[in-house]
Amino acid sequence: xxxKLLRISQKKKLRGEKAMANIGRRGFVKGATASxxxxxxxxxxxxxxxxxxxxxxxxxxxxxxxxGETLEALGExxxxxxxxxxxxxxxxHQISVPPQESLLQARIFNVRPPFADFYxxxxxxxxxxxxxxxxxxxxxxxAVDQRQLVDSMRQNKIEGxxxxxxxxxxxxxxxxxxxxxxxxxxxxEALGIPYMAHIPPEKRx
Amino acid sequence: MTNEKxxxxxxxxxxxGSVYASVLAxxxxxxxxxxxxxxWELSDLISSExxxxxxxxxxxxxxxxxxxxxxxxxxxxxxxxxxxxxxxANFPRLLPTDFRVKSEHNRAHDWPISYEDVAPFxxxxxxxxxxxxxxxxxxxxxxxxxxxPMPPMKTFRNGxxxxxxxxxxxxxxxxxxxxxxxxEFNGRPACLYDGWCHVGCPIGALGNPQITYLGDARxxxxxxxxxxxxxxxxxxxxxxxxxxxxxYDGKHEKQIQEASVVVLAAWSAQNPRLLLNSATxxxxxxxxxxSGLVGKFMMSHHVASTWAMFDEDVQNHLGTIAVQYxxxxxxxxxxxxxxxxxxxxxxxxxxxxxxxxxxxxDLFGPVLADYMKRAARNLAGIxxxxxxxxxxENRVELTSAKDEFGMPLGKLIHSFDExxxxxxxxxxxxxxxxxKASGAKEAWSARGAIPTSHLLGGTIMGTSATNSVVNSYxxxxxxxxxxxxxxxxxxxxxxxxxxxxxxxxxxxxxxRMASQWGTLAN
Numbered sequence: 069x070x071x072k073l074l075r076i077s078q079k080k081k082l083r084g085e086k087a088m089a090n091i092g093r094r095g096f097v098k099g100a101t102a103s104x105x106x107x108x109x110x111x112x113x114x115x116x117x118x119x120x121x122x123x124x125x126x127x128x129x130x131x132x133x134x135x136g137e138t139l140e141a142l143g144e145x146x147x148x149x150x151x152x153x154x155x156x157x158x159x160x161h162q163i164s165v166p167p168q169e170s171l172l173q174a175r176i177f178n179v180r181p182p183f184a185d186f187y188x189x190x191x192x193x194x195x196x197x198x199x200x201x202x203x204x205x206x207x208x209x210x211a212v213d214q215r216q217l218v219d220s221m222r223q224n225k226i227e228g229x230x231x232x233x234x235x236x237x238x239x240x241x242x243x244x245x246x247x248x249x250x251x252x253x254x255x256x257e258a259l260g261i262p263y264m265a266h267i268p269p270e271k272r273x
Numbered sequence: 274m275t276n277e278k279x280x281x282x283x284x285x286x287x288x289x290g291s292v293y294a295s296v297l298a299x300x301x302x303x304x305x306x307x308x309x310x311x312x313w314e315l316s317d318l319i320s321s322e323x324x325x326x327x328x329x330x331x332x333x334x335x336x337x338x339x340x341x342x343x344x345x346x347x348x349x350x351x352x353x354x355x356x357x358x359x360x361x362a363n364f365p366r367l368l369p370t371d372f373r374v375k376s377e378h379n380r381a382h383d384w385p386i387s388y389e390d391v392a393p394f395x396x397x398x399x400x401x402x403x404x405x406x407x408x409x410x411x412x413x414x415x416x417x418x419x420x421x422p423m424p425p426m427k428t429f430r431n432g433x434x435x436x437x438x439x440x441x442x443x444x445x446x447x448x449x450x451x452x453x454x455x456x457e458f459n460g461r462p463a464c465l466y467d468g469w470c471h472v473g474c475p476i477g478a479l480g481n482p483q484i485t486y487l488g489d490a491r492x493x494x495x496x497x498x499x500x501x502x503x504x505x506x507x508x509x510x511x512x513x514x515x516x517x518x519x520x521y522d523g524k525h526e527k528q529i530q531e532a533s534v535v536v537l538a539a540w541s542a543q544n545p546r547l548l549l550n551s552a553t554x555x556x557x558x559x560x561x562x563x564s565g566l567v568g569k570f571m572m573s574h575h576v577a578s579t580w581a582m583f584d585e586d587v588q589n590h591l592g593t594i595a596v597q598y599x600x601x602x603x604x605x606x607x608x609x610x611x612x613x614x615x616x617x618x619x620x621x622x623x624x625x626x627x628x629x630x631x632x633x634x635d636l637f638g639p640v641l642a643d644y645m646k647r648a649a650r651n652l653a654g655i656x657x658x659x660x661x662x663x664x665x666e667n668r669v670e671l672t673s674a675k676d677e678f679g680m681p682l683g684k685l686i687h688s689f690d691e692x693x694x695x696x697x698x699x700x701x702x703x704x705x706x707x708x709k710a711s712g713a714k715e716a717w718s719a720r721g722a723i724p725t726s727h728l729l730g731g732t733i734m735g736t737s738a739t740n741s742v743v744n745s746y747x748x749x750x751x752x753x754x755x756x757x758x759x760x761x762x763x764x765x766x767x768x769x770x771x772x773x774x775x776x777x778x779x780x781x782x783x784x785r786m787a788s789q790w791g792t793l794a795n
Binding site: 145146147148167169170171172173175176177178180215218219222238239242243246247252255256259260261262263264266267268 | 320326327347590
């Protein structure tokens with residue numbers, strides 16, 4: 069099922085003084101339709117957060133089931149509640165759009181597009197490391213072993229590691245997990261931080 | 274397709290390109306800006322760190338190498354407004370000593386101009402786009418100038434809490450000058466202090482190009498062509514004059530734009546890439562490169578961050594991403610014993626959840642979750658920007674890899690030398706002392722990879738084609754109708770944030786171009 073990133077309505081675009089006059093102050097946002105994640109479900113386009121997409125069982129576009137489960141397990145190890153917040157759906161969506169539309173922190177970490185290549189290589193490296201350390205894929209490890217592997221990966225201390233550097237995999241996936249758990253309006257609320265948007269993200273994303 | 278000839282083509286619609294467009298369009302010139310990214314508008318600036326990544330670079334990548342690779346994507350711009358669409362609008366100046374490092378210390382370079390040559394343009398920029406601050410308070414470190422048009426910004430507990438510690442360590446702090454509105458200015462509203470500056474300010478309280486120079490340029494008739502990627506600067510057969518640029522439009526169709534003058538304002542890494550890729554039989558090393566210095570002397574600031582956890586709620590969600598307080602106390606080049614270079618100290622800035630998480634990058638799992646709860650109330654930070662000396666080995670080169678238009682990718686090689694690392698360490702030690710003297714319950718240095726901030730050099734100014742690429746106005750020594758704008762023309766970097774100086778130098782260069790137009794146009 070195709071996933072699509074909605075762009076801001078061109079009709080609603082504002083420029084210069086007109087924009088200032090209309091936007092003016094916080095909480096007085098007129099006409100600014102923020103982008104959101106749009107999932108196509110049963111032929112209808114539905115805007116929802118990654119967590120909602122996970123809860124509704126929206127199929128992945130690019131990831132296979134094992135890759136999705138591994139990203140969820142890694143995300144949950146890095147930041148509690150990342151699984152439920154839809155880290156795998158978030159990443160799957162973001163690697164399926166053109167790199168210039170992607171919202172991944174991979175951009176900031178100077179990861180070279182296509183970003184899907186980085187995540188596939190990272191998952192492969194994590195499973196390879198997991199099998200070397202514990203004889204099983206990452207998803208099959210108990211939480212204590214998952215934490216040990218992530219801690220070793222963070223410090224580039226897994227022998228025979230292949231693929232993107234472990235510390236980079238740790239930093240990028242941790243950033244993704246922070247995004248879905250703490251980067252949303254709900255995440256701010258959970259920490260008791262006033263969000264104070266000028267132009268709020270649609271669907272609180 | 275060849276387009277009708279215009280007076281000026283500007284490559285890049287960021288801070289420096291916008292100033293040139295405004296000055297020249299107001300002078301009656303027909304101006305076209307070619308911008309590789311989208312035409313962002315204020316309504317695109319969603320208050321979200323996640324959505325804010327849309328305005329970060331997404332074009333052809335700059336490949337990064339060296340011991341301390343530049344944090345390129347976090348710093349660069351993409352689209353109309355450039356990096357100044359997501360900048361922090363900290364507006365400190367360079368100081369007189371920055372312009373004569375060679376004369377005073379027999380290191381690095383002298384600028385071909387002095388602080389006094391730039392000072393009137395600092396004042397002019399402040400009047401044009403609005404600066405809040407306390408000029409009198411700054412004058413303990415710099416020559417007097419005009420007062421800023423607005424009083425200082427509000428301060429918050431996340432900044433005020435460090436004042437005791439700075440005082441105890443002998444570091445005077447004064448209100449930081451920022452390109453933001455502490456009060457209504459020129460019909461633009463005052464800041465709301467919600468800390469979303471870095472994803473773009475949509476209300477007009479922060480002076481981004483869209484509502485300042487670029488807005489003025491558009492009103493004066495300048496044309497902005499977004500999603501247009503320039504691949505070559507074109508010369509006449511003799512190689513004596515620029516004739517225009519080759520670019521690919523949003524439909525990936527090749528276009529030629531002829532112009533009397535070309536201004537390269539595509540930031541410090543892309544300008545050298547373009548010059549090197551525009552080599553001809555008359556300019557075999559690339560344009561304006563008789564000195565062999567195109568792409569050389571790339572510089573960045575190292576950032577020493579100190580984090581402090583306090584018992585009290587420091588309200589770190591309030592404020593701007595710019596800073597509340599600053600100090601030049603460690604700016605003299607020999608301020609720290611045995612280490613050379615300037616340091617610029619700042620404190621007091623709003624934090625978002627990404628910042629909270631980055632402040633302890635080693636934490637994950639339930640420990641991180643607990644930390645986030647505490648940091649949301651009690652975390653505040655101090656930063657010191659440090660100067661690195663120009664090193665010819667820090668450079669931009671072309672590679673064999675190509676972008677989608679067949680243009681070679683640029684490679685940016687950057688390493689800090691031992692002196693820069695020592696200065697970074699000295700600033701970290703200073704920060705810890707301040708944080709502890711401020712009563713922090715816990716204080717720690719952000720160690721690990723040395724963060725880089727800002728990118729300068731690569732097309733440095735100087736006195737002749739033997740020691741530099743351009744003159745003090747940004748005009749090529751070799752091809753008079755080729756100009757270069759932005760931080761790439763800085764021959765040394767100082768330690769303060771560069772954008773105010775970029776605006777001032779661009780204003781100076783653009784006014785010079787307009788006044789000398791008769792000698793440039795053909």
